[in-house]
Amino acid sequence: MSDQNMNPMMKKKLTISDIADALGVSKTTVSRSLSGKGRIGIETKERVLEYIKEHDYKPNVMAKGLAQSKTYNICVVYPTDCATNELPFFQKCLIGIVQRAAKEQYDILIAMVSNTDISQLKRIVENHKVDGAIILRTLTEDYSVRFLNQNGIPFVTVGSTTEEGVVQVDNDNYAACRALTMILLSEGMKKIALIGGNMQHVVTQNRSQGFQEAFEKWGKKMDERLIYLGMEELIDIENSVDDAIKKQAECIIAMDDDICKKILDKLKRDQLEVPQSIKVASFYYSSELNNYSPSITSLKFDVPELGTAACNTLFAILNGKEVQQKTILGYEVVLKDSTSSRIA
Amino acid sequence: MSDQNMNPMMKKKLTISDIADALGVSKTTVSRSLSGKGRIGIETKERVLEYIKEHDYKPNVMAKGLAQSKTYNICVVYPTDCATNELPFFQKCLIGIVQRAAKEQYDILIAMVSNTDISQLKRIVENHKVDGAIILRTLTEDYSVRFLNQNGIPFVTVGSTTEEGVVQVDNDNYAACRALTMILLSEGMKKIALIGGNMQHVVTQNRSQGFQEAFEKWGKKMDERLIYLGMEELIDIENSVDDAIKKQAECIIAMDDDICKKILDKLKRDQLEVPQSIKVASFYYSSELNNYSPSITSLKFDVPELGTAACNTLFAILNGKEVQQKTILGYEVVLKDSTSSRIA
């Protein structure tokens, strides 16, 4: 670093050698006191630790990394081509990841990729800047997944993927949607509509499968015309609502909060009361649905926990442990007024 | 790296020494061929470069960093305690930063901080994992700003801050809001309402100042009761709309897309037509307002450009160049149907 860059406020960085010299021990001893590895006398160790605490020593991660062939960094693959309503999910997930990683002294490097352009990810990986990766969202035929797989980089995906042999962490979308549907069926509803977004997302498929499975289990015939997938624009959603109403649906399940909000707005405009005229349930990520009246029945997932779990799994892989290929996290069905039959 | 972690698919990493040996030159020569620094024969250089291209050599950034006292990483300080409607802004900004940084071979390390907890940021900085930082959002009395300032870390904020001596990059919120207001005034409107969110954000204040300034310039008296700031909950916004209508406002300016959407929904429910009954204008970040009918008059900023500019400035600082303390980016007034007086 040249002098002109050197901030005068910045104290000269303390290194392990400095400490060793000051204490009259070897660098080895200092290193061992810090890491706890190797044999070391208890009192020497404490002497070093005390000195370090007093003089506020912080290890140089680059040097450490070089010596250990570790970067202490994880790459989070973040999609740029995503809908606004997905952002809260990603942010929450990221929080979980960051916090879990910090416990192992790891930090998060962001690779922003689109479905067609993964150059960022490539650069980061090829320059050896990370030890592993977590993919926040996968598509069918996902370039990031393929790239990491082919290059033998340890990685975990959040959400399911159809790619072979990929370690993944996911909510139990299938079971959750099935459970919700079963409850609705058991309350006597017969015509239930399902409105969902991007069909390329595996999650859309899983939920819709759970939905169908519930009907089978319940022994009722499902009306396929009440399943509306790929509804990404406002107008599509509103048309679906119109159509569902025309077909006398008693309840609509929204696949995410954003869709749900749009459905509720539409119903309000049409002066259809929830739950008296029609019932509504949703999947839930953000806190926005909290304020709605009536309160909304929803499937709740712990999104930061999803990040945490992905991180746990990745660390397990990095430490050479065997991991199960798929980790499934639980869900919670929160029954509220929007599906109640008691409100008249 | 232990053997059990070693993926068999992974080719052994090529180092500068390997190349030097293979070509019968010294490591110095290889290094110089790559960096372009130092004296080197043109044909030797080309021989090295060709070998490197063929054998797909990628430098080890940790070693490089260690030798140069650089990390090739920038910390982006990302707020965890932010509203959902801010997320698109952050994401776009991040895209700008990531792409600009990549051009200098830099990557982005994420520090997630809340207003009260900046431990992530501390860890990253103290462990020497970054060369500088960009703060995505600042509050009055911002802990992150203070911390970086006190530790002499080079950093830039996106958005304005009141803190002394901080290098910042911002949209010209003041001028933009003033310009929009002037246009509305010049179209003959007299009662214009302004609805905005979190008052802790400097941006809210800037815009509201521009609004007021426009009235002064125009020589009209402004109705202070039509300024609604700190409206963060849906109910607050709806009440503001009611109140503005009661006070016979001719136009409402929304301070962000989210507020605008809520206003439009509310007006639709109240069966008030835009622009016939009341006019609406907004600040614009996400693409969601695109699909509205009528089309919405808005102030448009290039958000990724904001990130790019912040990055540019940070690199300038890192290279020891003098930078101006405040960089102000332009805006665009997009006039559409929602404020048109010609639609009857």
Added chain:
DNA sequence: TATTTTAGAGCAAACGATTGCGTAAATAAA
């Protein structure tokens, strides 16, 4: 031709850690 300049390339010391191996002293076992 003798001398200076310069271009091209290499040596070896950093950068700041980790770690396998060696050794002396202390302790335990024979």
Added chain:
DNA sequence: TTTATTTACGCAATCGTTTGCTCTAAAATA
């Protein structure tokens, strides 16, 4: 008391680059 074992710690190589300095041969100058 002798031998074996354990404990505490240091030496020096290593990780993969960069870079100041040195050296040699060729080119330029006198």
